[in-house]
Amino acid sequence: MAKVLRAHGIALCCDTLLWIAVWAVPLLSASSGSVSLVWLWTFRFFSWVALHLISLMTVDRTVQPVLKRWIAVQCLIFPVFESVKLLMSGTFGSASSVPGPEMVVLGTVSSSVACVLWEWALLKTGWASGDKSKEQKKQEARALLMRVVCYSREDYFHLGAAFLFLILAALCETFIPYCVGRVTDVLTAEYQHSSFTWAIGLMMLVSLGSSLFSGLRGGMFMCSLCRLNKRIRHKLFQNLLQQEINFFEENKPGSLTSRLVSDTDKMGRSVAMNVNVLIRSLVKTLGMLTLMLRLSWHLTTLTCVEMPILALLQNTYNTYSQRLSAKLQDCIAQCEQLAASTIKSMRTVRSSNATGQEQRRYEEALAKKLEVQTQKGIYSAVHLLLRRFVNVGLRILMLTKGRELISTGELSIGSLLAFVLYQKDMVSNMRQLLYIYGDMLSTVSSAVKVFQFLDRRPRLREAGEMAPERLEGKLTFDRVSFAYPSCPEKKALKSVCLELKPGKMTALVGPSGGGKSSVVSLLERFYEPQEGEVLLDREPLYRYQNQYIRSKMALVSQDPVLFSGSVRHNIEYGLQDCTMEKVEQAARRANAHEFICQLPNGYDTDVGECGGQLSAGQKQCITIARAIVRNPQILILDEATSCMDVNTQLAIQGVLSGSAGQTVLVVAHRLQTVEKADHIIYMEDGVVMEQGTHQQLMDRAGRYYRLREKLFTDQQDQYI
């Protein structure tokens, strides 16, 4: 604050010196003290250059932006005032007097007050407290808004047309009260038919124009908003799909869909809606101000008093409202997330008897949301009350002054009526101008979240370009250590060495949490190992194209995932030009053909949301068929048969053994399933403890043997 005052003092002294020089010249030469308008503008332009340079040389960098704004206002105030004065008096072009010391003092006070109000009430840039982070945030917010504007560039035609209609509509609207005043004056004076027709015709014309252009403006803005929303959502969804698996573990589906739906919408509105209101209000305010000044400068001044008071009120309200808006958004996202996760896991919720608990959690989240909403409502009500109070008070003052001006003949009744109409409109426009600032900042918080996701690059090493025509299918883990990003201190795999040979079936066994699924995740490149390499045909996996790996590898995971749509769609999912013959063949091998034929529409039967119409075992059969139809070089089955009955398991034994040259990895808890494997790897606590054939491991009488024995004694050799 002290720095600002000092800087202001220096600039003020320099400006006063310049004025003294101007006053001294006519005194010395005893001239009249009249100058042309051009001279005044030129003088203040050079004053601006001089003060600007002095501020650059003498003033601290942090206060320069504030000072620059003050210098600009200080240098503009006199030439603008003189120009308007001459324009109003109709003597534009004639000589103007050099402002005297009292005028300079008045101008300086006015420009200083305006700047203080602007900096404090409207911008609140934090210069007073030297708060740099606030200024930084504000700059970021502006940069974000500019980014949103850049995204709207493609809609230049729609936006251009919309702005044109907007300006035309605003101009027509501005003229309506003026026309009403004219009609009133015609009616209160001696009746003249031609004047009346002319005034009424003009009023009809501007009213019609206003309605027509407003409609066109609304349509064009809506159209560009929809187009922008579509583009941003598409881009965001595209980027979300590129993210690594860990991203989806960190960000829950509820909050992601909220970003995709409501935040993108809010962000789009910041341009289409706010800029719409901003320009309309700006054009109308300027137009009305000109017409109001023509009617009465006394009443215009009274109207303008309302603005800084409202600015102060609005600014205080904005500060609280922004904070609460951010809080409310979080609460909404939390409620959505809670509801979505409960509905999605309904079976688990019911079977765990957790309905009551989920209800309570949802109720708590709703209560929190309600609390924030109530707080927001109270702030809004108090703000509204104070605003109305100011409004009514000034209206009374204005009418009293208006009556006085009519009695002295300075104002006609029609002009007072036009003025009252303008004043109402003017205040609402100014309010909108002030609101827009808070609204834009609140949309910026949505834009921040959307851009965070739009800019996010997947935290996975970029895939290479390798896509060899022939692939052997040999997979090797070379001293691989790995910890999940969400739990970096706990290693899921510890220096694991293993090999999956082409044409062989390898089984991964071991107790829960041993690291089997982690091996599968690394093979699928869902994660990157922190140490060691995963090799495919002796080349690191990351050197291959992702598409290529996915086309050569098929995974059937623990939880069968089906999409709403036909059985056929679920089997050929992601494939193009897959024939019905191939689909049927794969279904037969996966032992799914029979039950599919019994479904009401066979292969065309809709499996329902997430395959809800099918049993867990049937779902697994379909996901196995989905893997087989791809004829992959490497087939990974992670607990793929856990829900099947013994007969189905035996029926698909052929799939588990793999076709000629196929590399098969089976992760299983049922040791019976893996007995026929060519190679068995026993993992525990992220370490490969034993490996060999079933017979070798049994002869060794180690962990594998003990695990099997335990299962026998517990008579649970079906499940671990």
Ligand SMILES: Nc1ncnc2c1ncn2[C@@H]1O[C@H](COP(=O)(O)OP(=O)(O)OP(=O)(O)O)[C@@H](O)[C@H]1O
């Ligand atoms: N997404 C994850 N984030 C953090 N830690 C994980 C994650 N998934 C697994 N883990 C941890 O990694 C370790 C190995 O888990 P993994 O799922 O690979 O074992 P598993 O042998 O497949 O178990 P199961 O047979 O029960 O499926 C466990 O300690 C587990 O808690």
